[in-house]
Amino acid sequence: MNIAIIGGGFTGLTAAYELAKKGHKVTVFEKDKVLGGLAHGFKRPGWDWHLEYAYHHLFANDWAILSLIRELGLEDKLILTRPITANYISPSVIARSPAKGGATWQSLGLSEILHAREIATPAERSRNDIKTIVQLDSPIHLLRYPGLSIIDKVRTAALVAFCKVNPFWQPLEGITARQLFEVIGGATAWQKLWESLMIGKFGNLADTVAASWLWARIKKRTPKLYYIKGGFHTLVAALEKAIKQHGGKILANTAIIKLDQLVKFGQFDRILLTVPTPIAAKLIPNLAFGIGHLALKIPHLHAQTLILETKEPILKEVYWLNITDRSFPFLAVVAHTNMIDKKHYGGRHLTYFGNYLPDGHPYLSMTKNQLFKVFLPYVKRLNPAFHWSDWLNWSDLFIGLYAQPVHQLHYSSRAPKLETPVKGVYLANLDSIYPWDRGTNYAVELGIRAAKKIGEDAKESF
Template sequence: MGLAAAYQLVRDGHQVVVFEADDRLGGMTASFDFNGLTIERFYHFHCVSDHAFLQILDELGIADKLQWTETRMGYWYQQRLQAWGNPLALLNFKGLSLIAKIRYGLHAFFSTKRSNWRPLDNVEASGWIKRWVGAEAWRVLWQPLFDYKFYHFSGNLSAAWIWCRIHRIGNSRYNLMREKLGYLQGGSETLLQAMSTAIKDGGGDIRLSMPVEQVIIESGQLIGVRVAGQTETQAFDRVISTIPLPFVPRMIPDLPEAVLAQYRSQANIAVVCVIAKLRKAVTPNFWLNINDKDMDIPGLVEYSNLRPLAHNIVYVPFYLPADHASYAESDAAFIQKVRCYIQRINPEVSDDDFIDIHASRYRYAQPICPPGFLQQLPPYQTDISGLWIADTSYYYPQDRGISESVDFGRKLAREACL
């Protein structure tokens, strides 16, 4: 989001400085060297409805780098791999009654046709889903995803937020039976490098490994920022903060206490995302939902079934509250779990088939959006003239994603300089 805001500001003729605490750009979109392969630390994909993403690719002259793939979904249930993601797969699904299948299908169909999310804004998601699909389909198809993604937050989520996820994926289909998703050649690094170049060519300055320690406010007026390890204040007439909201009270402590309390109250889920490089495919699916009491994950993403690569790449995300006991476990413990889970799903994958495996963590991976979420957020235009504060929470009801980041970041930039 911050990079998109800087890109728009440069296009509009403003002088911009980007302060990035990490040694690379992108946040959750950033890539790393995975034993010779440059790839994202956390998985990303694109849908045909990602209009802001498609527009910026055109502007940057890299639209030809976007490729579309017909992908498949699967479901691991009752210790078997089943097809998923289309009406025929639903009808053939083992372990669910015909009535439950019909109710589930009707809910999915009408969710993709709905366009107005606001009637769902103050509705609790699990109750909304249960009323549509019934107890059986909820227990088999939805509850494990909620439990292993949201934990104790699962009973207090906005139906509008969950609906938006269903709607986006449902509308990635180009017919009733087939789904099409996109990827960038070179991964998200292709986009980040193009945006970085555009910002620098437009006179912008990008400063890596330079975390802002404090936004300086004096007598209710924005003064500028102070970088960690430095004593002087760098003056700016506008500051756009895109750090996770719970960090705001530490970085901008001079805001009114009532506003700081709102930032502190925003809940988030952390993630430990394990990525494995394999000699052998695990399944033919891009996305695999999982309902298995012996696997504490909602699913896995076999990324190489979207983006063809020299080896098979699988992402396995463990979503956890940061204060959950499991989050304190070592990376090695999560890596060992993933080895076991992959071999449970496909016993033909041997220990020798694992070429490399790596774990990445992100403390503020997923904002938790309860009913009426927008009314619980402070306005992103603060009462301090020239100070704007937002993170991925403000995409609501949409989920965090690259297209949403581009869209909202550019919106912030335009509004900040009206």
């Protein structure tokens, strides 16, 4: 069979590899110059390793991608780390809680954002909130966490244990994350630990997110994380090589805007789309009327990362910092070089500032310098010594479109199905991997599943 695969991210590349291994003729079409999709990397002069545009690591239980890594002979490229996760908490956030009517940065317009420095009161600006970065990645750190009673902590531990041991996610699709977390963990713990992160990520959709989504995030999380020597690029390059060795073709820098366009590349028996659902809807015009119509109602957020390469570390020791203070203009700070030795990046420190943004958000149309100007006062709150003209060596801005589907109630009934209304055309993307949140592990799992289904259908039709 001759199979076209649209999209050269992990789903498309894995499906191509699996199908090519089985003797099918595959062609991958990727709109960008480089492969890897949301996990694609780049390398700057003086670096030995690639870095992803969006922070990436693997959990120790990401079995599908770990097996693929082993199958491709890259086991010795895996690095197991135990980096620190922490929360930034500011006392001022309690008084300024959105629940109490305060403004969050998500509700601000462009001019207000550009004058964000004035949002903080002089007292807040001068306080420099010492001890606001609190480690939270083990039971002992939960016990030490400020602002929660011992009962709140015991209930939070029970909630985490419930998520870890309970395999039944289906009933959790019918209630919101807030409902479940308030019942088991208590209202105070919800407010202090989870609510502001949910608002920071999902904005005014936060209260519509199903409990199954937060369950999945907690269930899968492992304190130990894997990274791949050379970056995720090492795996992308190995997949590319393996696909080609099995006779597959990869056409980068080739966007498919209409399926008719494929005719000039050959006669394809099957087409697998791995692009985001809103893009797939443009490629399959009758998706809206077929089994995919509910999928088109899934709200999506776009991921944005501002990457700073600095001479000194912005965060000391902490790898992943959740910002629970919603007056901050970013949701998470990920200090890559607090997980991976900076020697692989010319001795410089690499820090991401991440956000998830709805369509039309002013940040999406800002230049990296405009965004940096907005972030600067808050970077200084994290590290008062930060001095951009002395420290900053280089920066870049990345936007991953439709990178975060919002798992609302009964998400599984809305998620796109592999088969589309058009015979022979399949759809597999990060909206299809419920109850799990997006991740390269699930992209690999999905790529294998899609290849299996296409292979089976091929047998039936011959």
